[in-house]
Amino acid sequence: MRKRVMSLVLAAVMLLGLAPAALADSGRSRRESFMSVAESQLGYREKFQNGTKYGSWYGLPGQPWCAMFVSWCARYSGVPESVIPNFSGCFGGVKWFKERGLWRTKEYTPQAGDLLFIDALEDNGKRDGLAEHVAIVERASDTTIYTIEGNSINDMVERRERPRDDSVLGYATPQYGTIGSPSGTISVSGAVVPSGTLGGEDFSISGTVRSGSTITWLYADIRNLDGDYFSCVQTSPKSKTADLYALNGKLSFSALGPGSYELFIEAVDENYNYMQKSYPFKVSATDICPDGRHADYAEGIQWVIDEGISNGTSAAKFLPDEQCTRAQVVTFIWRAAGRPAPKSGTCTFYDVSDGSYCAKAVQWAVEQGITKGVSAGYFDPYGKVTRAQFVTLLWRYLGQAEPGIENPFADIYAGTFCYRSVLWAYENGVTTGTGEYTFSPNSVVSRAQVATFLYRALDQAEKPVDPVEPVEPVEPEPTEPVEPTEPPAEAA
Known part of the structure; x- marks a missing residue:
């Protein structure tokens, strides 16, 4: 039996090929x-x-x-x-x-x-x-x-x-005593593992784990930068060698969304020699048209994938045209910030479980004043996010700088929650709006747009011109920018 108890710090340490x-x-x-x-x-x-x-x-x-x-x-x-x-x-x-x-x-x-x-x-x-x-x-x-x-x-x-x-x-107080010196070593030889970038295809690993004594434990998984694992397999070889090829079938590479991953292998032998190895690789997005309708977004999308800010959805799909949720955009910002640990280990919202992928991101964003949720005790993680809301979240994260320009948009009004953030975004090349005099604040923001805005705001090497986006029907403006939560199918 167990009760969920409070947590403070995420230890993101992965040992790469080191024996304790x-x-x-x-x-x-x-x-x-x-x-x-x-x-x-x-x-x-x-x-x-x-x-x-x-x-x-x-x-x-x-x-x-x-x-x-x-x-x-x-x-x-x-x-x-x-x-x-x-x-x-x-x-x-x-x-x-x-x-x-x-x-x-x-x-x-x-x-x-x-x-x-x-x-x-x-x-x-x-x-x-x-x-x-x-x-x-x-x-x-x-x-x-x-x-x-x-x-x-x-x-x-x-x-x-x-x-x-x-x-x-x-x-x-266990009475441990001493342990003898481990004899021999345990290692991987002839490893054929994913490297570089996969494009949605499956992959078969191979190689041999060798030891001078019987291998009692062999484990492998595929995990992302957040430590979430997507498939795993464990065996007890009971021999001095173990064939990594036998692990195929339990490790699925083709189902991974675009992003950064590592193949993690762990083994122990009966003399308590211990080995961990990690092999990093990436999965590209196969649903992006860099020379077509996604030309204006392709660079930003690739940047969030390369930086580990987004893991896409599944099967090498980024889904650039999907609407973003509050949980997703807050998680994107949190990852871009370096995945900082929130001060509290318990999320303050009833509709965000402590074990959900976005829990740390949401709690951190609240503590940083980036969001307050939609009402007392509720975050609305699956709620959609408008252009005005996301720009405001990004502006808050980056310090709420005062804009130094006059308002270029006919549909942005002084005194509204997004007025300063939209002007800041325009002034800094994060967006140029959807038309000559329009920003379309109430249009729901797409995953491609979120990736592009993040890229322009956080990677100052280049600030491309904002593509014209279709104006969607105006919706009632909330009291504060809504940030997203995303469905379990994607780790944002």
Whole structure:
């Protein structure tokens, strides 16, 4: 069982072909090996409704996985079940450690490798004295516990800072001991993996994972820059070599939308040699007519794809003519800003779930004053975005500079929410409007237009002339620019 608990920081670290130091050095403790493996998992994110490699390994796919993550780290770092058992639920873990005299109350100051069990608040605002979540301790101060944990608010493995307060049920203190020096190495040879740019076609990987001892775990997935993975496969080869070609069929390259990705491979052998490798590649958009009707937008679209701002939709499609949602445009801006972590780990809107692709982007945008939502407690993530609204969001993100020109548009009026932002956009070459004297503020903005406006505003090397866009029927103007949310089919 699990409750979603608050999160602070997204750890976007992916180790590229590095073995954790504790596993490569001789004479290191099991505690250090355990911590190294846990750290190597930072940034791993569940796919959908608790779908993780940890749950699949344990035999409980689709179930809450904070305890299974701890168990997985123990098994693949050489920590035996006599030190940390396999446990899928926090209650069972607490019981096991208490029965062996390895339990400490909240007054205890934990050390690296101890396990923190958390008693979260119930719906009635009280605690029930039971553990709903478990985390791996990295260190602790008088007021704060620093952890590595899985399956908290962001549905991923991440570092957290937790207060030393009544939420602490207690600590498990595994007695680790030492682990022998790993013998040999584990590596990939003859790898044929995607590189450069794919154009919507499928791809078959090949190569061999080799070790001097039996390979106990082989895992591969395809993931984007946000850490979301799109397909994965895991096996237990039980031999000293494993053929990567056998993983084909479970990894789908043809279904990927345009954007930046990496093929991630992970392997462990019975001597606890550990390997991670990442192979970056891109997928191009096949539905763009750069010399035809998308000529004015092609450069901006390619820029947002190359910068990892948009992952398109699916099957190498960018869908340039689709209307943008509030969730999508806020996520675009957030990614362009470098994917900053919001101050709060909980989204303040009822209609944006904490696990949705846009949750961090929306919460960050609120904290930065870029958006307030559409009403108290509601963001309207699937609502469409007008030209005026998106330009205003972009203007707010870039500092709300005062324009220094006279109004060139007959359909933009002083005193409206978008007046200064539209003039700023015109002055800075972000847009020239839809006609000689028109901006068409209430026309819904397309994905191609959003990409182009972002490119012109953020990449100052070139500011192309804004293409003429058809004027759409005027809609009532909202009190503030509406920002989007996008359907699960696309990670914006």
